[in-house]
Amino acid sequence: MQQVETIIEKHKGRPGTLIPILLDIQNEYRYLPEEALVMVSEKLSVPLSRIYSLATFYKAFSLKPRGKHSVSVCLGTACHVQGSTLIIEKFERDLSVKRGQTTKDLSFDLEEVHCVGCCGLAPVVTVDKDLYGKVTLTKVPSILKKYRSATAEPVN
Amino acid sequence: MAQYRVNLMVCAGTGCVANNSFKIKQALEREIAERDLGSEVQVVATGCNGFCAQGPLMVVQPEGIFYCQLTEKDVPLVVEEHFLKGRPVQKLMYVPPDAKAPIPKMSDLDFFSYQRLIALRNRGLIDPEKIDDYIGREGYTALAKVLTSMTPEQVIQEIKESGLRGRGGGGFHTGDKWARTRASTGDIKYVVCNADEGDPGAFMDRSIIESDPHVVLEGMLIGAYAIGAQEGIIYIRNEYPLARERLQIAIDQARDYGLLGERIFDTDFSFDVEIALGAGAFVCGEETALIASVEGRLGEPRPRPPYPAVKGLWGKPTNINNVETWANVPIIINRGAKWFSSIGTETSKGTKVFSLVGKINNTGLVEVPMGITLYDIIYRIGGGIPGGKKFKAVQTGGPSGGCIPASMLPLAIEDLRLRPPAHSRLPSDLLSLSIDYESLAEAGSMMGSGGMVVMDEDNCMVDVARYFLAFTKDESCGKCTPCREGNTRMYEILTKITEGKGSMEDLELLERLANIVKSTSLCGLGRTASNPVLTTLWYFRDEYLAHIQQKKCPARICRELNVYTIDPDLCVTKGHGCGVCRRECPEKAITGEKNRAHVIDQNVCAKCGVCAEVCKFNAINVA
Numbered sequence: 136m137q138q139v140e141t142i143i144e145k146h147k148g149r150p151g152t153l154i155p156i157l158l159d160i161q162n163e164y165r166y167l168p169e170e171a172l173v174m175v176s177e178k179l180s181v182p183l184s185r186i187y188s189l190a191t192f193y194k195a196f197s198l199k200p201r202g203k204h205s206v207s208v209c210l211g212t213a214c215h216v217q218g219s220t221l222i223i224e225k226f227e228r229d230l231s232v233k234r235g236q237t238t239k240d241l242s243f244d245l246e247e248v249h250c251v252g253c254c255g256l257a258p259v260v261t262v263d264k265d266l267y268g269k270v271t272l273t274k275v276p277s278i279l280k281k282y283r284s285a286t287a288e289p290v291n
Numbered sequence: 292m293a294q295y296r297v298n299l300m301v302c303a304g305t306g307c308v309a310n311n312s313f314k315i316k317q318a319l320e321r322e323i324a325e326r327d328l329g330s331e332v333q334v335v336a337t338g339c340n341g342f343c344a345q346g347p348l349m350v351v352q353p354e355g356i357f358y359c360q361l362t363e364k365d366v367p368l369v370v371e372e373h374f375l376k377g378r379p380v381q382k383l384m385y386v387p388p389d390a391k392a393p394i395p396k397m398s399d400l401d402f403f404s405y406q407r408l409i410a411l412r413n414r415g416l417i418d419p420e421k422i423d424d425y426i427g428r429e430g431y432t433a434l435a436k437v438l439t440s441m442t443p444e445q446v447i448q449e450i451k452e453s454g455l456r457g458r459g460g461g462g463f464h465t466g467d468k469w470a471r472t473r474a475s476t477g478d479i480k481y482v483v484c485n486a487d488e489g490d491p492g493a494f495m496d497r498s499i500i501e502s503d504p505h506v507v508l509e510g511m512l513i514g515a516y517a518i519g520a521q522e523g524i525i526y527i528r529n530e531y532p533l534a535r536e537r538l539q540i541a542i543d544q545a546r547d548y549g550l551l552g553e554r555i556f557d558t559d560f561s562f563d564v565e566i567a568l569g570a571g572a573f574v575c576g577e578e579t580a581l582i583a584s585v586e587g588r589l590g591e592p593r594p595r596p597p598y599p600a601v602k603g604l605w606g607k608p609t610n611i612n613n614v615e616t617w618a619n620v621p622i623i624i625n626r627g628a629k630w631f632s633s634i635g636t637e638t639s640k641g642t643k644v645f646s647l648v649g650k651i652n653n654t655g656l657v658e659v660p661m662g663i664t665l666y667d668i669i670y671r672i673g674g675g676i677p678g679g680k681k682f683k684a685v686q687t688g689g690p691s692g693g694c695i696p697a698s699m700l701p702l703a704i705e706d707l708r709l710r711p712p713a714h715s716r717l718p719s720d721l722l723s724l725s726i727d728y729e730s731l732a733e734a735g736s737m738m739g740s741g742g743m744v745v746m747d748e749d750n751c752m753v754d755v756a757r758y759f760l761a762f763t764k765d766e767s768c769g770k771c772t773p774c775r776e777g778n779t780r781m782y783e784i785l786t787k788i789t790e791g792k793g794s795m796e797d798l799e800l801l802e803r804l805a806n807i808v809k810s811t812s813l814c815g816l817g818r819t820a821s822n823p824v825l826t827t828l829w830y831f832r833d834e835y836l837a838h839i840q841q842k843k844c845p846a847r848i849c850r851e852l853n854v855y856t857i858d859p860d861l862c863v864t865k866g867h868g869c870g871v872c873r874r875e876c877p878e879k880a881i882t883g884e885k886n887r888a889h890v891i892d893q894n895v896c897a898k899c900g901v902c903a904e905v906c907k908f909n910a911i912n913v914a
Contacts, residue, residue: 150605153587154570158529192589194571195529212492212686212744213648215758221904228877249762251530252494253306254648255343255655266309272875272904
């Protein structure tokens with residue numbers, strides 16, 4: 136929890152720092168570990184209940200450990216009218232999880248997102264920081280394969 | 292930039308970057324170095340060019356030659372032919388769908404020629420990460436003008452006279468808003484830039500920040516001077532990492548140049564800006580929720596008044612404008628209110644940026660003068676509907692907006708399959724809907740932040756209404772009952788209808804609920820959430836009736852109502868029993884073997900629609 140202390144120190148003393156602190160912790164651990172939240176609560180003298188309410192209100196936060204790779208299927212309007220529902224269902228089948236869940240081996244998260252702002256490339260899928268446009272059902276397995284093996288270049 | 296013979300403006304907006312535009316940039320730089328052209332040809336990474344459908348893009352300046360859909364392999368050819376021998380490469384130029392010859396110059400493309408750039412005037416012309424590029428395009432001269440020759444009151448008067456209205460959706464007069472915040476008592480005041488662009492299907496603000504971050508800072512500086520604010524906050528979505536990064540670079544550069552900080556231009560005016568990150572909540576686009584979020588609280592709206600102009604961030608007077616509104620400010624100061632107000636309609640001045648997406652040939656980001664017709668946007672700039680399909684509706688204003696039907700265009704619906712010849716003059720009549728705040732509101736929709744989603748005959752309007760309700764019910768903060776409960780109930784009714792389980796009473800209840808949620812919700816999210824339902828009920832009632840009475844989805848989108856079968860002839864003659872559907876079917880409902888017709892077992896079929904999607908021979912019948 137050394138990092139949590141550093142994060143708190145970085146933001147301390149300025150107003151409105153709770154959300155930036157939680158965002159940094161989320162980035163560091165890919166979720167909000169309970170011990171970290173307890174520590175934030177003690178160091179900032181903020182009730183844990185308030186931190187919990189923030190952590191469950193905002194979508195950027197997760198209270199459960201996340202997978203190694205984060206798959207987000209865009210369900211924004213442009214992607215929706217281009218059939219993104221079929222795409223996310225295909226990911227659900229191929230990863231054997233429902234949206235919002237993490238695979239058992241902690242290798243993938245599957246999320247739906249509402250618009251990543253690349254509507255010209257709809258339907259869009261992002262895996263970690265890579266973006267895939269004009270995704271079709273048959274491209275899904277090859278996208279996942281890239282991340283199942285070692286790190287690799289995005290396919291298009 | 293003057294010392295180079297040729298400038299290659301490579302688009303580095305998110306869309307083109309996803310299509311490897313940075314690799315193309317590197318390849319260009321390598322090739323140029325190898326050919327010893329380094330002193331003559333410069334490669335510049337710009338913000339979003341707008342014509343996302345044709346990315347990756349490159350514009351060759353000063354000639355204005357437009358290259359599209361580039362790959363790394365094209366690089367040696369274009370460098371050799373164009374930049375060494377001076378012969379532009381035809382095969383890399385844009386060819387309109389119904390034309391044979393390419394159009395070499397960007398300015399001759401319909402997509403660009405019908406646009407008018409004000410907020411996006413620097414797009415594609417500057418490197419967004421270099422403050423000197425911005426300064427070279429009159430950047431920060433408006434700030435210098437207000438600080439050295441205008442009083443705050445004069446600045447507010449100029450903005451008032453320009454007629455600028457909020458581009459985030461509401462359309463409140465910007466000058467009035469500034470005047471209110473200035474008039475509020477308090478020694479500390481804030482200006483806030485709302486970059487929490489959450490509408491699904493919209494990316495205007497992201498593109499402005501990614502292509503020209505300094506224009507937003509300059510707008511805020513001018514606003515802060517007029518209002519008497521010392522601090523600024525830019526509240527930006529966590530989902531926009533590139534925009535955030537460019538904004539931070541811009542802020543750091545402006546500080547280095549003394550354009551942010553103490554005593555700017557040696558005047559008594561001091562101002563600085565910080566970035567606040569959103570954490571993924573659509574409701575935080577609402578101004579009181581945004582303030583709560585910046586203060587580290589739950590992003591829940593509160594009743595107004597008091598308005599933020601009186602009691603905003605940390606209880607101090609606060610002026611909140613959206614990214615696009617701020618981006619309009621410097622040019623209004625430089626060119627004058629008269630110039631700005633000469634563009635647009637009586638009540639809607641200037642331009643509006645739209646993200647034009649969905650079933651349209653030229654998807655991308657466009658900026659058009661207010662008062663342009665929907666027809667011009669969809670058919671002239673957008674290039675019409677792909678695949679010869681029939682245009683059905685356009686959705687504006689995101690989850691808060693509505694669906695405007697094809698009948699609002701100046702054409703008979705049967706003509707909409709054809710794309711009319713470019714530049715032909717069409718008679719405009721009452722049905723040619725003008726794009727301005729009032730006309731869109733009258734049509735039951737709203738300007739919104741600028742998402743414009745085009746739909747064709749393959750889109751189901753009940754499904755679209757259900758889609759938006761799914762979004763608003765998820766994003767409702769839960770504070771007020773009409774929004775929290777009403778939207779959820781409306782979503783359930785719409786789901787019932789799309790599954791063929793709806794009744795006529797449901798339709799009545801849906802309409803009643805929609806009106807109640809609209810009139811009784813606390814904030815804009817709830818008050819506008821019914822718009823997609825109400826507009827589709829008005830304009831596309833027959834589609835609702837088809838789902839309820841005939842248990843059919845006319846567009847074949849609501850899968851529970853569809854029956855999937857395989858055309859045995861097509862399956863064998865065209866597909867030779869390829870078996871792709873059999874392999875992809877998640878329920879293993881399809882049987883068959885090579886060169887034989889495949890069959891779907893209706894008892895097993897889960898109606899997921901995968902077979903129809905993967906069959907390359909159109910052998911799946913959906914009825």
